[in-house]
Amino acid sequence: MDNYRVAFFDIDGTLADDQLPRELPFTERVPESAKKALKKLKENKIEPVIASGRHYRTLLELAHSLDVDSIISSNGNCIHYRGELIHQNTIPTKILIPLIEQLKQATIEFMLEAPHGIYYLEGSTYRGEHPTGKIRLNEQDPLPKDIVQLIVPLKDLRQFKLAEDSPLIIEKVAPFTANIHLKNGTKAEGIQKICSSMGIDVTQALAFGDEENDFTMFHTVGFPIAMGNATPSLKEKAAYVTDSVSNDGIWKACLHLNLISKQ
Template sequence: MPNYKVAFFDIDGTLADNELPRELGIYGRIPESAKKALSKLKEQGIEPVIASGRNYEMIADFAQLLEVDSAIASNGTFVTFQGEEIASHYLETELVAEMIASFQAAEVEFLLETATEILEYQVGDPVPENVLQFLCHCPKDELPELDTTQVIAEKVAPTALNIHYAHISKASGIEEILQRMNITAEQALAFGDEENDFAMFEKVGFPIAMGNGNEELKAKASYVTDTVGNDGIWKACVELGLFDSE
């Protein structure tokens, strides 16, 4: 077995059980077995990294509870390693202004995401300079026409889209962390369940799909584990010999 040094984890549908009430919050929807698995991985010298479409501020609080110090946030547009920001990829202000105008003309509602907050843009507001991505809750075919040479719309949940630079993804965030750790892709694992995990799966040596995941993603996985609620993360780690079941 390769000498794994890092494991990347999506949140919704992977770490957190989407079948549980949202009122529980992210941390409250993470099975105890998954929390224990992250701790055991650290004991084995495997760095756990949260890799999510969510912004860093939304990740930071529960990551601290999990004692996870590294994160790929906002689909790779903001990356930290062991508490230090190592990369940020803000949309150019001119591009943000053009996209805002397109969304407003198409009467499609949107939000703007920075590393620390979600902004609701009002007509006449100055265009923010630190936008990482746009957030929309609509089918892709309802979006205004996008410049696909610059941006991409990714489905991160059944009715949620994130729009960010086309060349940035969880995969580019993985590359930045691998480079910082001075390790190869073969020393990396990834756990995911949804469409925006495809790129992540292509950048690690061993991708693992959750049992509740996207069927196309499962087809690309090296291993398909049980569902989140049925201790899928713990079971995969034990089955793959990352740590024992004690």
């Protein structure tokens, strides 16, 4: 597999082991074998890139520890190439306000994600998996104008539906979490823009994933790889299914596909 130049990695359930306590930082949930695989990929001129539904700032420590320079965050709604923001999608206020009202009427709590931080509404108890570092938004405060997506408990969305013609989409991104964002803000868009910045074609890209928000990656790259712990429907779209993240799936896939060597 000589022609691949970039490999995109989801975090939760792909690079980071979801079987470990989720309050642990990502750096402690990534197997040593995966860290070694990414280092060897880079040595072999295959650039590793993080592609996650999570907020950019929550990924920086992990990216730094893995020597990763480019990040697709917020499900493709924020794209950083070599440390610089090259693209961002924001939900227009005329779409955001009715969505917030719809969620409130359904008594569904949520957080609002902007590039500079994550907001929770006054009176809300929902803080996601990592409760610290959130910004309180009081009743009288104006809504930030650069909201890229909403973070919502997955269990609360079972009876919640968006209109068929809505410009928004609901995506499961982790075992207990979903995001609501613009349909055109996807990991696929992030891949296309990163590849364009690198001067390569998307067929020269690989992607590793495990969850529903990885479908667009799998439809875009030249070679999609599903983790052994991936959702069955994603495995069906994969060119190759490796072992689970906890059983060195990334390392094994890179060896099997001759992307790296054991030495």
